[in-house]
Amino acid sequence: MTTPILSVKDVHKSYGRGQNRFDALKGVSLDIAQGESLAIVGKSGSGKSTLMHVLALLDAASSGSVELDGVDTATLQGRTLNRTRNKTFGFVFQQFFLTGNQTVLENVILPLKIAGIGRAERKRRGLAALEQLDLGDKAKNRAVNLSGGQKQRTVIARALVNNPQIIFADEPTGNLDSATGAVVEDILFTLNRENGITLIVVTHDDELASRCDRRILIRDGEIVEDSAAVAA
Ligand SMILES: Nc1ncnc2c1ncn2[C@@H]1O[C@H](COP(=O)(O)OP(=O)(O)OP(=O)(O)O)[C@@H](O)[C@H]1O
Numbered sequence: 413m414t415t416p417i418l419s420v421k422d423v424h425k426s427y428g429r430g431q432n433r434f435d436a437l438k439g440v441s442l443d444i445a446q447g448e449s450l451a452i453v454g455k456s457g458s459g460k461s462t463l464m465h466v467l468a469l470l471d472a473a474s475s476g477s478v479e480l481d482g483v484d485t486a487t488l489q490g491r492t493l494n495r496t497r498n499k500t501f502g503f504v505f506q507q508f509f510l511t512g513n514q515t516v517l518e519n520v521i522l523p524l525k526i527a528g529i530g531r532a533e534r535k536r537r538g539l540a541a542l543e544q545l546d547l548g549d550k551a552k553n554r555a556v557n558l559s560g561g562q563k564q565r566t567v568i569a570r571a572l573v574n575n576p577q578i579i580f581a582d583e584p585t586g587n588l589d590s591a592t593g594a595v596v597e598d599i600l601f602t603l604n605r606e607n608g609i610t611l612i613v614v615t616h617d618d619e620l621a622s623r624c625d626r627r628i629l630i631r632d633g634e635i636v637e638d639s640a641a642v643a644a
């Protein structure tokens with residue numbers, strides 16, 4: 413078997429201490445194959461975003477391990493960790509807002525700036541990503557003036573500009589009308605299918621979840637269903 417792109421073993425995540433301690437993840441283990449599309453579903457407060465943050469190395473587990481392509485991510489720290497995250501992941505999170513007073517293009521090329529890519533190359537790749545999302549004509553607009561769906565597509569352009577191995581999406585269609593949501597969804601699955609990008613998506617939308625290769629259900633910080641386990 414090939415090495416999973418992400419391998420999680422017995423991850424616990426607690427917030428707070430003493431009497432205020434809350435165990436948000438209680439021993440989660442999970443292997444995610446390269447190129448897979450995975451839906452993480454479950455009730456509000458069940459631990460979906462917490463798991464996503466641990467998978468995306470935005471937050472450290474309290475115990476347990478997360479391997480990225482066979483590398484124990486506990487060995488990655490500081491700059492190395494930031495660079496790995498920036499190079500390997502794209503984020504479609506509603507809380508990762510666009511900077512409203514910057515242009516759409518400036519927002520999209522931010523990951524390239526962090527990666528130290530030169531100005532001309534940044535512009536070229538940023539415009540190419542915007543074209544791909546049908547936003548080429550909005551490159552010079554201020555992000556604040558975009559519609560909701562255009563903002564979400566801009567976030568996707570920013571997520572893919574660095575040619576990531578994995579895209580993490582937390583409720584990518586949550587605030588969109590169904591038609592715009594369908595467009596955003598189609599873009600994500602096209603990237604998954606045609607570019608082989610692993611797609612990990614948290615959603616309350618059953619239809620979106622059913623389009624994924626695999627669906628895991630989280631309840632009170634534990635995986636209680638895994639469609640891959642059923643199929644195996
Ligand atoms: N920083 C924090 N400090 C304390 N508790 C937290 C913190 N972050 C999350 N929690 C708690 O951990 C639990 C899981 O939160 P999480 O955000 O992962 O839920 P979720 O499944 O994503 O829910 P939703 O569908 O509402 O987004 C919740 O009970 C939440 O209150």
Ligand SMILES: [Mg+2]
Binds near residue numbers: 460461462
């Ligand atoms: Mg959440």
